[in-house]
Amino acid sequence: MTEPDRVGRRIEDLTREIAPRVLAALVRRYGHFDECEDAVQEALLAAAVQWPEQGVPDNPYGWLSTVATRRMVDQIRGEAARRRREQVDFARRPADEQVAPPVDPRCDGERPDRDDTLTLLFLCCHPALTAASQVALTLRAVGGLTTEQIASAFLVPDATMGPRISRAKQRIKAAGATFDPPDRAEWADRIRVVLHVLYLIFNEGYTTSSGPVLQRADLAAEAIRLTRAVHRQLPEDGEVAGLLALMLLTDARRPARTTADGALVPLAEQDRGRWHRPAIVEGVGLVEAAMSRGAVGPYQLQAAIAAVHVEAARAQDTDWPQIAVLYQILERVSPNPMVTLNRAIAVAMTDGPAAGLELLRALGEDRRMAEHYRLAAVRAHLLEMAGDTSAARDAYELAARRTASLPEQRYLAARAARLP
Amino acid sequence: MKFLLIMHNNPAVWESLTEAERNAVMTGHGGFIKTIQESGEMIVTQALADPSNSAVVRVRDGLPVVTDGPYLEAKEFLGGYYLVDVASRERALELAAMIPDAAVDGLGIEVRPVMFSAGMEMEI
Numbered sequence: 001m002t003e004p005d006r007v008g009r010r011i012e013d014l015t016r017e018i019a020p021r022v023l024a025a026l027v028r029r030y031g032h033f034d035e036c037e038d039a040v041q042e043a044l045l046a047a048a049v050q051w052p053e054q055g056v057p058d059n060p061y062g063w064l065s066t067v068a069t070r071r072m073v074d075q076i077r078g079e080a081a082r083r084r085r086e087q088v089d090f091a092r093r094p095a096d097e098q099v100a101p102p103v104d105p106r107c108d109g110e111r112p113d114r115d116d117t118l119t120l121l122f123l124c125c126h127p128a129l130t131a132a133s134q135v136a137l138t139l140r141a142v143g144g145l146t147t148e149q150i151a152s153a154f155l156v157p158d159a160t161m162g163p164r165i166s167r168a169k170q171r172i173k174a175a176g177a178t179f180d181p182p183d184r185a186e187w188a189d190r191i192r193v194v195l196h197v198l199y200l201i202f203n204e205g206y207t208t209s210s211g212p213v214l215q216r217a218d219l220a221a222e223a224i225r226l227t228r229a230v231h232r233q234l235p236e237d238g239e240v241a242g243l244l245a246l247m248l249l250t251d252a253r254r255p256a257r258t259t260a261d262g263a264l265v266p267l268a269e270q271d272r273g274r275w276h277r278p279a280i281v282e283g284v285g286l287v288e289a290a291m292s293r294g295a296v297g298p299y300q301l302q303a304a305i306a307a308v309h310v311e312a313a314r315a316q317d318t319d320w321p322q323i324a325v326l327y328q329i330l331e332r333v334s335p336n337p338m339v340t341l342n343r344a345i346a347v348a349m350t351d352g353p354a355a356g357l358e359l360l361r362a363l364g365e366d367r368r369m370a371e372h373y374r375l376a377a378v379r380a381h382l383l384e385m386a387g388d389t390s391a392a393r394d395a396y397e398l399a400a401r402r403t404a405s406l407p408e409q410r411y412l413a414a415r416a417a418r419l420p
Numbered sequence: 421m422k423f424l425l426i427m428h429n430n431p432a433v434w435e436s437l438t439e440a441e442r443n444a445v446m447t448g449h450g451g452f453i454k455t456i457q458e459s460g461e462m463i464v465t466q467a468l469a470d471p472s473n474s475a476v477v478r479v480r481d482g483l484p485v486v487t488d489g490p491y492l493e494a495k496e497f498l499g500g501y502y503l504v505d506v507a508s509r510e511r512a513l514e515l516a517a518m519i520p521d522a523a524v525d526g527l528g529i530e531v532r533p534v535m536f537s538a539g540m541e542m543e544i
Contacts, residue, residue: 132507133460155536156463156505164460207538257541266542309543345543381544404421407539 004052011051014060015044016144022065023141024116026072027179033123034169035075036068037141043068044144117142117229118194119181124168125194128175133168134197135204140165143222153219154204191234195243195299198227202247206254220251241290242300248283249306252276264411268315280310301330320349337369341378353386373402377412384419393419422463422505422534423512425519429499433526441524448520456504456515467500503534 019040026036043064057063124137139145139153151161182190205219227244234240256270287303305326312318327343340363348356360379363369380395396416400409434442456462471490478485490497502519506512509531516522516529 130507132505136460154505159457160460160463160505162460163458167458167460204538207540253541262537264539264541266544268542268544270541342543349544377542381542403539404533404535405539406535406537409535411539411542 007052011047011056014056015047015064018061018064019044019144020117020120020142021061022068024120024179025065026068027123030072030076031179033141033172033177033179034166036072037169039068039071039075040064041140041146042071044146117226118233119179121194121197121226121230122182122190123172123177123179125190125197126172126175126177127190127193128171128177129168131197131200133164133171134193135200136161136165137168137172138197138226139201139219139222142226145222191237191239194230195227195239198223198230199243199247199299201226202250206250220247220254223247224251236293238290238293238295239297239299241286242297242303245283245286245290245303246299246306248279248286249303249310252279252283252310258407262407263414264407266411267309270315272313272315275310283307284311296329296333298330298334301326301333305330318349320346324350337363337366337372338374341369341374344382345378348382348385353382356382357386371402373399373408373412376402377408380412380415384415389419421508421512422503422536423509424532424534425502425504425512425516426498426530426532427500427502427519427521428496428527428530430496430526432495433524436526437524445520445524452518452520455518456502461504461506461511461515463503463505465500465502468498471497509533 022043023036023040026039027033030036046067047060047064051057120142121138124141125134129137136150136154139150140147145153147162147165148158150165151158154161181187202220202223205221205223224244224247227240227247231237231240231244252275253267253270255276256272256274257265259265283303284307287300287307290300291304305323308319308323308326324343324346327339327346331339331343340359344356344359344363347359357379360375360382363375369375376395376399380392380399383389383392383395393416396412396419400412400416403409403412437445453462453465474488474490476487476489476491478487502515504512504515506515512531516531519529521527522529
């Protein structure tokens with residue numbers, strides 16, 4: 001890394017840490033999430049231009065806060081000026097009405113290190129928004145990414161992402177969302193939405209094996225960073241810990257999950273020496289601590305399953321009976337055909353392919369699953385295990401035709417071609 | 421997820437419409453474009469020139485051979501498309517139904533998923 005790169009990286013890390021706090025302080029003072037968010041984005045742009053040349057200010061929070069507040073005040077003045085042109089009673093206004101001191105949480109008598117990440121997340125993951133808008137707004141307002149960065153991460157033009165973010169902000173305004181945390185009755189539902197959005201961001205980054213790899217891989221890192229921040233604020237919440245563990249344990253496999261040319265490598269064939277050990281240690285520790293505290297939720301269970309997988313030194317050492325039990329509990333806690341599909345794999349590995357195929361037969365009657373390529377893909381694997389190569393080949397080919405994922409299609413077609 | 425909303429054109433159907441009907445279809449696209457631009461779902465749209473303007477290029481023995489006219493002679497041909505990024509297949513179908521051509525007798529919108537480069541590894 002060259003020196004300017006290092007400086008640029010340091011500035012980016014710093015501003016993305018600070019930006020949500022500046023935004024939160026502005027929103028608390030002025031309301032108007034939409035305008036505040038624009039003001040912070042402009043301040044971030046100014047920092048991106050000025051700091052590399054003039055050096056990082058001694059108090060970067062104060063700098064960003066002052067610039068953003070000034071932008072906000074300019075905006076209010078601009079609106080006020082417009083109103084003045086329209087109204088004749090402006091002369092009666094006190095002259096200093098439009099002037100506000102810079103926002104600084106310290107002036108509000110609050111802790112300067114107050115972490116507003118969670119409060120902002122609740123706002124960005126407002127139930128009035130679609131999942132895609134929640135994701136985009138979270139990355140921008142909490143992650144501090146620019147619209148251009150988010151657009152490029154999701155492989156859409158800026159002209160698509162810009163309106164999506166604007167509309168999300170308008171919806172929040174229309175829904176009358178405030179900066180107050182949700183009350184006790186809503187809390188569980190709202191935190192579930194927040195965790196789901198973080199999970200979506202993670203998956204978007206993790207599942208990508210080609211394309212602009214670096215930027216999309218960054219989404220996984222960003223999701224982990226934000227989930228870590230939520231975990232810091234809610235250390236006792238088992239599902240937050242579970243989600244963080246799930247991300248770490250999944251991301252740990254990333255170096256081994258694709259070949260150099262982007263082909264998918266199934267779990268059983270991955271070079272386990274390439275898995276990222278520190279992430280595994282941290283993830284296993286998190287999920288063990290969370291599950292020992294009681295109330296077990298879906299993220300903890302998925303993390304526990306991921307932990308059983310990564311704890312096996314070789315694929316054949318995998319404790320499949322334990323995975324089968326965990327999937328059974330997960331199925332009870334959050335019934336979902338995808339969970340049943342995965343349980344069928346664990347059952348096949350424990351009790352033989354016929355038992356797994358039996359579970360798949362029932363799934364085929366579920367309208368949501370009958371046409372899904374993933375059902376055909378799992379059936380293909382279990383048929384191959386059972387030695388029915390001709391039926392397995394047909395099922396692989398069917399799955400390959402149905403998937404819209406290029407790397408999965410390539411993997412499934414290769415499995416089909418390998419069979420006699 | 422991205423979908424291509426494909427508008428197949430059929431000159432015989434198009435010519436059977438009254439001028440008012442044709443105008444309604446054409447102006448209807450303006451409203452549709454505005455809707456999906458504002459919702460942040462539109463990626464790109466193009467209308468294609470008549471296939472009589474097409475040329476097909478084939479390389480044989482290392483040399484390009486150019487023939488005038490469309491790739492396939494057919495009553496219907498690709499007239500244009502919208503590329504959209506939407507939350508679900510259901511939403512893509514909903515958008516397709518909003519395209520004015522969908523309501524024209526004899527025409528329909530084909531909704532096809534666009535392949536992507538993300539993928540999950542199998543657990544076995």
